[in-house]
Amino acid sequence: LAKTTQPISMDSYEGQEVNITCSHNNIATNDYITWYQQFPSQGPRFIIQGYKTKVTNEVASLFIPADRKSSTLSLPRVSLSDTAVYYCLVGAINSGNTPLVFGKGTRLSVIA
Amino acid sequence: DVKVTQSSRYLVKRTGEKVFLECVQDMDHENMFWYRQDPGLGLRLIYFSYDVKMKEKGDIPEGYSVSREKKERFSLILESASTNQTSMYLCASSPLGQGDEQYFGPGTRLTVT
Numbered sequence: 660l661a662k663t664t665q666p667i668s669m670d671s672y673e674g675q676e677v678n679i680t681c682s683h684n685n686i687a688t689n690d691y692i693t694w695y696q697q698f699p700s701q702g703p704r705f706i707i708q709g710y711k712t713k714v715t716n717e718v719a720s721l722f723i724p725a726d727r728k729s730s731t732l733s734l735p736r737v738s739l740s741d742t743a744v745y746y747c748l749v750g751a752i753n754s755g756n757t758p759l760v761f762g763k764g765t766r767l768s769v770i771a
Numbered sequence: 772d773v774k775v776t777q778s779s780r781y782l783v784k785r786t787g788e789k790v791f792l793e794c795v796q797d798m799d800h801e802n803m804f805w806y807r808q809d810p811g812l813g814l815r816l817i818y819f820s821y822d823v824k825m826k827e828k829g830d831i832p833e834g835y836s837v838s839r840e841k842k843e844r845f846s847l848i849l850e851s852a853s854t855n856q857t858s859m860y861l862c863a864s865s866p867l868g869q870g871d872e873q874y875f876g877p878g879t880r881l882t883v884t
Contacts, residue, residue, distance in 0.1 A: 693872070702775075702861045702875025703814070746813070759873075760830075761806070763813035 663747045668766040677734045679765050681747030684728050689751040692723060692730045697744045697764070706745075707732070734767075742769045774798070775876035777862050783882045790849040792879050794862030803845035804863040804873065805829075805837060814861065820845055852883045 664682040671677045683692070691710050695703040707714055709721040709730070720733040734741055744764040778793035796803065804819040806829075816829030818837040826837050834856060838846045845864075849856055859880050863873040 695873075700878065702863065702878055703873075704875065705872045708872070760816070761814035763811070 662760075663749055663762055665745075665747050665762065665765045667763065668768070670768045670770060671737055672770050673738055674736050677737050677741070677767060677769075679732045679734075679745055679747075679767070680729055681732070682729045683747070683749045686727050686749050687751065690727075690749045691751065692721065692727075693748045693750070693759070694719070694721065694732050695746040695748065695761070697746065699743075703744075703746060703761070737767075737769045739769050739771060741767065743767060775862060775864055775874050777860075777876040777879050779879050780877060781880050781882075783884065784849075784852050785884055786853060788849075788852050788883075790852050790881065790883075792847040792849075792860055792862075792881070794845045794847070794864075794876055795843055796845075796864040796874070797843065798864065798866070798874070799842065800864035800866050800874075801842075802865040802867070802871075802873075803839065804865075805835075805845065805847045806861045806863065807831070807858040808861060808878075809858050817847065852881075854883050857881060857883045 693708040694706045696706050697703040707719050707721045711723050714721045722731045744766050746764040748759040750759040775796045784790050802821050805817045806814040808814050815831050817835050820826045820839040836848045859878050861878045862876040865871040865873045
């Protein structure tokens with residue numbers, strides 16, 4: 660399983676764009692990149708998933724360079740409610756029974 | 772919407788007690804997972820199951836066992852609870868392989884005294 664590395668914590672002011680980068684140097688050809696968000700006292704929830712280039716949904720964008728050795732989760736104009744822990748995971752979809760590994764995540768604090 | 776429910780939000784047990792944590796999902800998912808989460812350590816996988824009566828050890832299975840007799844239900848068992856098992860326990864389910872989206876329950880905060 661590809662190991663991921665992401666910053667332990669980040670701070671941002673309300674209204675700013677936040678970019679959280681995840682490194683996954685040994686990503687495999689069939690691996691997708693998935694991000695989860697976790698609020699205090701809740702289970703993580705899926706944010707976005709991608710394979711290459713750029714993916715955008717109503718919540719975030721995911722940028723993946725050509726070599727796929729890293730990825731960046733972009734949160735546009737964050738608000739206080741975006742304060743959470745964000746996890747980056749890498750693994751193949753519909754392939755085998757070994758689950759993805761959640762790391763320690765990045766704790767984002769949004770300041771008014 | 773996918774729903775994953777856990778039997779209790781908060782639970783207090785005494786050292787040495789046998790503890791059952793129940794998880795039920797309503798989306799006919801093949802995979803189910805049990806994690807524990809502790810401050811500064813992220814989520815750590817205890818056990819997972821990819822089919823009825825099948826189970827696989829995760830990263831920290833010691834002191835735990837699991838049971839999956841029906842597809843929708845996955846139980847975590849602490850045979851003899853200890854204080855170092857005080858933690859937040861999270862159950863999740865997913866439809867297929869390792870990259871598929873996992874849906875999490877609300878968690879059970881277990882305190883062992």
